[in-house]
Amino acid sequence: MPLSKSEISVGDQHSEQVVENLTRTQIIQYAGASGDYNPLHTDEIFTTQIAGYPTVFAHGMLSMGMTGKMLTNLVGDGRLTKYGVRFVAQVWPGDSLTSTATVEAIREEDGVSLVDLAVSTVNQDGAEVVKGSATARIDD
Amino acid sequence: MATDRFPIEAGHIMLFARSIGDANPIYHDADAAADTEPGRVIPPPTFVQASAQFTEGYNLRPVIGEAWFGSGKEPTGIKRESSGEGSGGTGFHAEQHYEYHAPVQAGDVLRAVDKPGKSWSREGRRGGTLQFNESITEYYNQDDVLVVTARSVGVQTSRVVE
Numbered sequence: 327m328p329l330s331k332s333e334i335s336v337g338d339q340h341s342e343q344v345v346e347n348l349t350r351t352q353i354i355q356y357a358g359a360s361g362d363y364n365p366l367h368t369d370e371i372f373t374t375q376i377a378g379y380p381t382v383f384a385h386g387m388l389s390m391g392m393t394g395k396m397l398t399n400l401v402g403d404g405r406l407t408k409y410g411v412r413f414v415a416q417v418w419p420g421d422s423l424t425s426t427a428t429v430e431a432i433r434e435e436d437g438v439s440l441v442d443l444a445v446s447t448v449n450q451d452g453a454e455v456v457k458g459s460a461t462a463r464i465d466d
Numbered sequence: 467m468a469t470d471r472f473p474i475e476a477g478h479i480m481l482f483a484r485s486i487g488d489a490n491p492i493y494h495d496a497d498a499a500a501d502t503e504p505g506r507v508i509p510p511p512t513f514v515q516a517s518a519q520f521t522e523g524y525n526l527r528p529v530i531g532e533a534w535f536g537s538g539k540e541p542t543g544i545k546r547e548s549s550g551e552g553s554g555g556t557g558f559h560a561e562q563h564y565e566y567h568a569p570v571q572a573g574d575v576l577r578a579v580d581k582p583g584k585s586w587s588r589e590g591r592r593g594g595t596l597q598f599n600e601s602i603t604e605y606y607n608q609d610d611v612l613v614v615t616a617r618s619v620g621v622q623t624s625r626v627v628e
Contacts, residue, residue, distance in 0.1 A: 345487055355484060358485070359481040359485040360482065360485070360515055360518065360519075361516055361526075364526045365534075365537065372541055377556060386558070387559065388486065391482075398511065406564075406566050407566050408563075408565050408566070410561070410562065410563030413558070413560060413561065
């Protein structure tokens with residue numbers, strides 16, 4: 327359900343756990359769906375022996391996609407006008423991620439009501455992995 | 467990444483939504499989608515990234531009949547030159563930003579056009595010298611309507627990020 331202006335206030339927060347115990351299989355699903363087959367995400371032998379990492383890690387875009395699930399659950403389908411993130415830290419198999427949106431502003435632009443959100447996703451240790459912002463159309 | 471033809475296919479949307487763990491019926495059930503505000507199966511907000519599947523020469527997709535840098539008999543199929551500043555440097559995705567201008571739904575056919583972006587570098591704490599490159603991609607639908615603008619920032623590290 328889309329948000330309406332009367333339901334929200336600056337400072338409101340919405341959090342969701344977007345993945346619990348991320349599996350290598352889910353990372354492989356994302357590789358297959360997105361088309362990013364970089365072996366750093368799926369190929370343990372390449373990643374440990376050639377690239378020098380302890381294991382494979384998630385695509386940044388998988389973290390952004392999972393974070394986006396929290397956003398669309400909050401603002402409704404087809405309501406986002408902007409969504410952007412920085413990838414702050416790597417996400418590893420076994421990680422559990424929680425995404426939070428915080429209402430930063432409620433405003434009008436060209437007669438359309440909008441909400442600006444700060445977006446943050448943290449892992450099970452509370453370390454931020456994705457930081458960004460989003461804007462969505464809301465009802466009056 | 468310029469892409470001449472990026473068909474927005476319902477099955478592809480379903481697979482993509484599964485991969486991000488999103489069970490929202492609007493991504494896989496046309497009947498359920500009919501009762502929503504968009505009224506159709508639509509893609510998740512980051513779906514246009516999957517245009518890579520349709521990009522000619524996309525370098526993170528194996529090419530039939532050509533060597534691939536992932537493991538097979540050996541840990542890598544292609545030996546790469548060291549970057550000069552020491553080996554182990556890696557390209558990462560640093561930032562991704564989308565602006566949504568108009569709806570996208572299953573059945574649309576998009577095309578993606580690249581625009582020039584900026585480049586800059588700085589010293590990083592964990593990965594040595596960091597070289598940033600921005601790329602901007604505009605997605606147009608079959609009616610030549612700009613539907614999504616994507617701005618991506620990539621970073622190349624000069625050593626392994628710990």
